[in-house]
Amino acid sequence: MKHQTKLSQEQQSRQVGTEHQTQQPAAREFANAEELLRYDAAHTPVPPAIAQRLQKSTGDLPGPKTAWWKRLFGGANR
Amino acid sequence: MNEPAAGCEFAEEPPADLASSEFSSLYAENSRAIYYLALRFLGDPQKAEDATHDVFLKAFRKLDQFRGEASLRTWLYRIAINHCQNLRQGWHDRHVFSNADDAVWENAAARTDSPLRVLEIKELGQRIQKTLAGLPDEYRLMLLLVADEELSYEQVGALVGQSPDAVRGKLHRARKAFAALFEKTA
Numbered sequence: 001m002k003h004q005t006k007l008s009q010e011q012q013s014r015q016v017g018t019e020h021q022t023q024q025p026a027a028r029e030f031a032n033a034e035e036l037l038r039y040d041a042a043h044t045p046v047p048p049a050i051a052q053r054l055q056k057s058t059g060d061l062p063g064p065k066t067a068w069w070k071r072l073f074g075g076a077n078r
Numbered sequence: 079m080n081e082p083a084a085g086c087e088f089a090e091e092p093p094a095d096l097a098s099s100e101f102s103s104l105y106a107e108n109s110r111a112i113y114y115l116a117l118r119f120l121g122d123p124q125k126a127e128d129a130t131h132d133v134f135l136k137a138f139r140k141l142d143q144f145r146g147e148a149s150l151r152t153w154l155y156r157i158a159i160n161h162c163q164n165l166r167q168g169w170h171d172r173h174v175f176s177n178a179d180d181a182v183w184e185n186a187a188a189r190t191d192s193p194l195r196v197l198e199i200k201e202l203g204q205r206i207q208k209t210l211a212g213l214p215d216e217y218r219l220m221l222l223l224v225a226d227e228e229l230s231y232e233q234v235g236a237l238v239g240q241s242p243d244a245v246r247g248k249l250h251r252a253r254k255a256f257a258a259l260f261e262k263t264a
Contacts, residue, residue: 034221050127051105
């Protein structure tokens with residue numbers, strides 16, 4: 001139910017202003033804080049340095065053992 | 079505050095040989111969500127980078143202990159929230175936003191039925207950060223978690239130690255508080 005609500009909120013998001021008003025920056029409206037944060041998150045890249053650091057950090061460690069539930073069920077991620 | 083540069087579409091793509099395919103998938107699917115939470119909760123890109131690294135390293139070490147009682151995303155959020163809260167405990171500003179008195183925000187001037195209007199997308203990150211910094215930690219965390227469409231209200235409630243109904247109730251006030259502060263950052 002929540003998912004549907006969020007999707008409908010996404011659909012409410014809209015560009016304000018018209019194609020003809022090229023001199024003025026188009027405003028963007030967000031229905032609420034979550035929608036704004038969702039937009040911001042989607043446009044916030046993860047620094048590649050994190051993966052590089054992780055690669056180094058995990059390099060000397062033994063790989064993770066398979067979780068018990070994956071051993072049993074062969075596992076979906078969620 | 080320096081905002082991370084946009085445009086690296088595949089920045090969360092891990093190197094192919096990142097330890098194991100299972101962990102590599104875990105990172106690819108969740109690194110954006112965890113980094114964003116850390117960035118907006120801590121308010122500092124470098125600290126967020128360090129925190130994200132530490133969260134996934136912890137996850138790597140403990141992946142075999144994951145019992146499947148929650149989703150992997152929720153499990154990672156739990157690690158990230160604990161980590162970020164521990165970091166903030168050492169900071170001088172930890173008591174600045176102790177005004178989690180709901181009544182304060184209930185009377186905020188902003189209306190929750192009015193959309194948030196943004197003219198300048200370029201500085202949006204800074205405005206959001208400034209707004210979140212003015213909110214009580216509880217509201218900030220709740221908004222960040224509810225913004226993740228993969229989480230249900232039940233999962234958000236479990237992460238913040240509240241019932242789903244309490245989350246819905248507080249979310250109303252959190253939205254209002256956010257809108258009131260966001261207007262002031264324009």
